Amino acid sequence: AMSALIGRVPVDGTVNDPYPFKILIGPDNLTANGIELPDVAGAVASGTASGDWTLSCVRGQIRSLTFVFNDGTVRTFPAPTEEVNDNQSNNNQTASADQKTIQGGLGWISDPYGIPCIAGDRRSNAKEYLGNQSLLTAAGAGIAKL
Numbered sequence: 299a300m301s302a303l304i305g306r307v308p309v310d311g312t313v314n315d316p317y318p319f320k321i322l323i324g325p326d327n328l329t330a331n332g333i334e335l336p337d338v339a340g341a342v343a344s345g346t347a348s349g350d351w352t353l354s355c356v357r358g359q360i361r362s363l364t365f366v367f368n369d370g371t372v373r374t375f376p377a378p379t380e381e382v383n384d385n386q387s388n389n390n391q392t393a394s395a396d397q398k399t400i401q402g403g404l405g406w407i408s409d410p411y412g413i414p415c416i417a418g419d420r421r422s423n424a425k426e427y428l429g430n431q432s433l434l435t436a437a438g439a440g441i442a443k444l
Contacts, residue, residue, distance in 0.1 A: 303416055305349030305356035316346035319358055321407070339366045345403060355415035359403035375404075 300321040306313050321343040328335055345360040364374040408414045 303347050303356040303358060303418065305347040305358075305418075307349040307351045313346075313348045316348055318344065319347050320344050337367050337369070339368050341365050343407075345407075350415055351420065353415055353417075354420050355417045357415050358407040360405045360407065361403050363404060 301319045303319055304317040306316060323341040323343060325335065325338055325340055328338060328341055342364040343360045344362045344364070345358050347356050347358045349356050362374055362376060364372060366372055406414045407416065409416055
């Protein structure tokens with residue numbers, strides 16, 4: 299199970315206030331190729347989403363994984379303090395660093411075909427935003443003439 303993926307489109311390469319998402323992963327889907335993790339009951343992947351207007355899809359960057367063990371133990375990677383320190387150090391790294399390709403995260407989500415951008419429907423608030431901006435500009439110009 300997972301929450302909805304809502305991706306804001308980057309402006310000048312930056313997504314302001316990205317939407318979070320969570321993915322619940324059962325024990326059968328945690329590993330591949332017949333490898334088993336007998337003590338792990340499941341995991342929760344958390345991250346942020348960004349949109350791609352041209353391709354009409356959403357990319358999801360996984361920022362943390364929380365493992366739940368059969369004995370009730372819960373472990374999050376990276377630990378909250380590590381995540382803060384990593385984000386600060388990643389901001390100082392050059393763009394050519396391998397870690398930068400996943401933007402400081404642990405990985406990304408992909409569709410069943412391995413494409414790292416999940417297709418969806420476009421939604422825009424441009425009409426409302428531009429209408430409000432025009433109204434505010436006109437009101438400001440009117441007040442300035444008084």
